[in-house]
Amino acid sequence: DGGGGVTKQKSVCYYTTTHASPTLTTARQHEMVPHRVSMTHALINAYGRLARRHGPSPRRAGHRARPPASSSPMTQTYQIPPRPHAAPADYYDATGAKTRRREAAEGYNLGEVWNERARCVTNENPVIDNLWDYCRRYAGGSLAAARALASGKYKVAINWSGGMHHVCEGKAGGFCYVNDIVFRRVLYLDINAHHGDGVKTAFVDDSRVSFHQFDGEFFPRTGAAVDVGGGDNGVCPTLINVPLQVGTRDGRYHQLFAPVVDRVMAVFEPDAVVMQCGADSLAGDWLASLGLSVRGHAKCVRIVKGYGLPLLLLGGGGYTINHVASCWCYETKKIT
Numbered sequence: 001d002g003g004g005g006v007t008k009q010k011s012v013c014y015y016t017t018t019h020a021s022p023t024l025t026t027a028r029q030h031e032m033v034p035h036r037v038s039m040t041h042a043l044i045n046a047y048g049r050l051a052r053r054h055g056p057s058p059r060r061a062g063h064r065a066r067p068p069a070s071s072s073p074m075t076q077t078y079q080i081p082p083r084p085h086a087a088p089a090d091y092y093d094a095t096g097a098k099t100r101r102r103e104a105a106e107g108y109n110l111g112e113v114w115n116e117r118a119r120c121v122t123n124e125n126p127v128i129d130n131l132w133d134y135c136r137r138y139a140g141g142s143l144a145a146a147r148a149l150a151s152g153k154y155k156v157a158i159n160w161s162g163g164m165h166h167v168c169e170g171k172a173g174g175f176c177y178v179n180d181i182v183f184r185r186v187l188y189l190d191i192n193a194h195h196g197d198g199v200k201t202a203f204v205d206d207s208r209v210s211f212h213q214f215d216g217e218f219f220p221r222t223g224a225a226v227d228v229g230g231g232d233n234g235v236c237p238t239l240i241n242v243p244l245q246v247g248t249r250d251g252r253y254h255q256l257f258a259p260v261v262d263r264v265m266a267v268f269e270p271d272a273v274v275m276q277c278g279a280d281s282l283a284g285d286w287l288a289s290l291g292l293s294v295r296g297h298a299k300c301v302r303i304v305k306g307y308g309l310p311l312l313l314l315g316g317g318g319y320t321i322n323h324v325a326s327c328w329c330y331e332t333k334k335i336t
C-alpha cells in the first residue's frame with residue numbers, strides 16, 4: 001500500500017549520493033560520477049532547503065540506512081568517502097566481490113569491451129575507484145526512498161543520484177551499473193533524453209512511458225513509437241514510447257506529455273509513480289539535443305505531482321552540469 005489515501009502526508013523525503021570532495025579523481029573518471037550531483041546538493045543546501053539533518057552520520061551512512069520516522073522535510077546524504085587511489089584495476093562481479101577475471105567483467109559489459117556496432121574497444125562503463133561502493137549507495141538511496149513512500153509517511157521521495165535506466169539483465173550499459181528503478185506495480189515515467197531501455201522487461205506487467213530523442217542513431221537506438229508492449233493484443237499496452245525530434249522544446253514536449261500522462265493515469269490507475277528526471281533533455285546538453293527549459297522540465301514534474309500519488313523522483317543523465325544542478329535544485333524547491 002503506497003498510502004495514497006492518506007491526506008495528511010505532505011513531506012518530502014530526500015536522499016542523494018555526494019562526494020566528500022569535488023576534486024576526487026572519481027569525479028573525473030566517469031560522465032555519471034557525481035560531481036554534478038554534489039553540485040545539485042550544494043545548490044539545494046545553499047538555498048536552505050535542507051534545513052534539518054536526520055539519519056545516521058555520514059560515516060555510518062550507506063545502503064543500510066533507514067529513513068527517519070519524522071514527518072518534517074529531511075535529508076539523508078550517502079557520502080562516498082575520499083579513497084581515490086584504492087584498487088584501480090579490480091573488477092567487481094554481480095555480488096560485489098572483487099574479481100580480476102577479464103571475461104567476467106566483459107560479461108557484465110564493464111571496463112574495456114569490444115563494441116561490435118562501433119567496431120572498436122569502448123569503455124563506457126569504466127571500473128572506477130570504489131565502483132561497488134558507489135553503486136550500493138546510489139541504489140540504496142532509491143531503495144530507502146521507495147521504503148519511505150511505502151511507509152505512507154512521505155508523499156514524495158527524491159534521489160537525484162539514482163535513475164540508472166540502461167542496466168538490463170545483468171549488463172551495465174550507457175554509464176549505468178545497477179538498475180535502481182525496478183519496482184513493482186507502479187507507473188514509470190522517463191523524461192531523460194535517452195530511451196529507458198533497461199526497465200523494459202521489468203515493467204512488462206506494469207506501465208512504463210519514456211519520452212526521448214529519437215532519430216534512428218541516438219543511443220540506445222530503441223524506443224520507436226510503434227514499439228509498444230504488454231497489454232492484451234495491442235489493447236492497453238503497458239509499454240509506451242514517445243520518440244521526439246532533435247530540438248523539441250517546451251511547447252511541443254508538453255503538447256505530448258500532458259495528454260499521454262493523463263491517458264495513462266486514467267487507464268492504469270497506478271498506486272505510485274517512479275519518475276526518472278534525467279536532465280539531458282534540457283536545451284544545451286552536451287550529449288543530447290532536445291530543448292527543454294528548466295521551467296519546462298519542472299513542469300513535467302509538476303504535472304505528475306498533480307495526480308497526488310506517492311512519487312519517487314530520480315535523477316539520471318544530464319551532461320551540462322550547471323544546468324543539471326539548477327534544474328534539480330529548482331525541482332526540489334518547487335516540490336518542498
Ligand code: TV7
Pocket residue numbers: 115118122123124163164165166173174175176192193194219278280287316317318
Ligand atoms: C542516463 N553517447 C545515459 C546515456 C548514455 C549514452 C553515448 C557517448 C560518449 C561517450 C564518451 C565520450 C561521448 C560525446 C555519447 C555506441 C557507442 C558510441 C564511445 C566513443 N563522448 C543516460 C551512451 C552512448 C566516452 N553510447 O541515459 C568517453 O559522447 O552511443 C553510445 C555507444 C560506443 C562507444 N562510443 C560511443 O543519459 C542514464 N556515449 C567521450 C569520452
Ligand code: CA
Pocket residue numbers: 190191192193194195196210211212
Ligand atoms: Ca527517456
